[in-house]
Amino acid sequence: MAGRSPAIEQTLRMIKLVAASRCNPILIVGDTGTGKEVAARAVHTLRHRDQPFVAVNCAALTATLLESELFGHVKGAFTGADRDKTGLLETAETGTIFLDEISEMPLELQAKLLRILQERSFRKVGGVKDIECRATIIASSNRDLKKEVREKRFREDLYYRLNICPILMAPLRSPERRQDIPLLAQHFLKTSNICSHRPTPVVSITRLALEALSRHSWPGNVRELRNVIERAIMFETTDKIGLSSIIIDPIDGEPLPLAPSTDARRKDFSLEKAERELIARALHETGWQKTQAAALLGITRATLYAKVKQYNLQKDKPGVEGVSLPASEPAEALSSSAPC
Numbered sequence: 001m002a003g004r005s006p007a008i009e010q011t012l013r014m015i016k017l018v019a020a021s022r023c024n025p026i027l028i029v030g031d032t033g034t035g036k037e038v039a040a041r042a043v044h045t046l047r048h049r050d051q052p053f054v055a056v057n058c059a060a061l062t063a064t065l066l067e068s069e070l071f072g073h074v075k076g077a078f079t080g081a082d083r084d085k086t087g088l089l090e091t092a093e094t095g096t097i098f099l100d101e102i103s104e105m106p107l108e109l110q111a112k113l114l115r116i117l118q119e120r121s122f123r124k125v126g127g128v129k130d131i132e133c134r135a136t137i138i139a140s141s142n143r144d145l146k147k148e149v150r151e152k153r154f155r156e157d158l159y160y161r162l163n164i165c166p167i168l169m170a171p172l173r174s175p176e177r178r179q180d181i182p183l184l185a186q187h188f189l190k191t192s193n194i195c196s197h198r199p200t201p202v203v204s205i206t207r208l209a210l211e212a213l214s215r216h217s218w219p220g221n222v223r224e225l226r227n228v229i230e231r232a233i234m235f236e237t238t239d240k241i242g243l244s245s246i247i248i249d250p251i252d253g254e255p256l257p258l259a260p261s262t263d264a265r266r267k268d269f270s271l272e273k274a275e276r277e278l279i280a281r282a283l284h285e286t287g288w289q290k291t292q293a294a295a296l297l298g299i300t301r302a303t304l305y306a307k308v309k310q311y312n313l314q315k316d317k318p319g320v321e322g323v324s325l326p327a328s329e330p331a332e333a334l335s336s337s338a339p340c
């Protein structure tokens, strides 16, 4: 699990504590994309890495199908049951059964799950034999389970049975986790194989691009960040992800840095505009400290002076402030290497 923030440190401590105990069931809660499945796999690895990890999405199946998937069925239990079927609870053996999106489990199945948690045994659909449940049961939810209980969609007794030592996954935007954004970005850059066939791999991220990532509120959390990084790797034409390749929402009107325009004059104009805006912003953000601004832009002081003159940039002159994101970075925009 990548992360060094106080929130993730706290989560890791909890994962270790719970994994080392005999706590069963285990509940993991957090918004979508915060890493609940990653946490579940971490608990599993720490507790019994050589045993099976079986994941079931409770939202993906109808009540009948989910029941037969979880418990299995005996031959003749219902039309079409032409042979015995082993359920996932049994398949998990002494490993882990991960009940993803537990809040979506139909109420009648919630009652059956509660019974399993209390008696540690179950029966196949249509079966008469009690089968011991030896697996660690990990349930996850991105809904507020207390609210689900209040609204009578989730059984209160099951909620309290699950809620022994919950593992909480903080949203990426929370002050306790925000500092993980650059670290996670670097992590995905390093581990992504989305363009692994490219002759010049993308190996780093510019400071401005990281700043843009840090400003976003990440409603889709770590998953959204991963997508943005993978998209940036695809669009990037140099070995360093720049602002122009950071597209937070590709279907929300943000222009995609795709094929160059055939109208050379228009292209030149937009590049100049982007360069001017970027230089203005670097100057503004460094309080017109030219050495710092040049370092931020990755150019020499002499080049910066030349550009300031070329674009007639002046301190406190309109256009120097309020540069909107995303903007293009000149060096990258001028690169001729093709994206993958």
Ligand SMILES: Nc1ncnc2c1ncn2[C@@H]1O[C@H](COP(=O)(O)OP(=O)(O)OP(=O)(O)O)[C@@H](O)[C@H]1O
Pocket (backbone or CB within 6 Å): 001, 002, 003, 030, 031, 032, 033, 034, 035, 036, 037, 038, 039, 141, 142, 187, 222, 223, 226
């Ligand atoms: N700490 C982390 N380090 C590295 N990758 C992570 C981390 N947290 C999450 N991810 C990655 O982010 C993505 C989403 O994580 P995961 O599937 O665990 O989220 P989730 O909370 O289960 O989401 P959902 O509620 O939508 O099911 C995955 O690709 C996962 O590998």
Ligand SMILES: [Mg+2]
Pocket (backbone or CB within 6 Å): 036, 037, 100
């Ligand atoms: Mg999940």
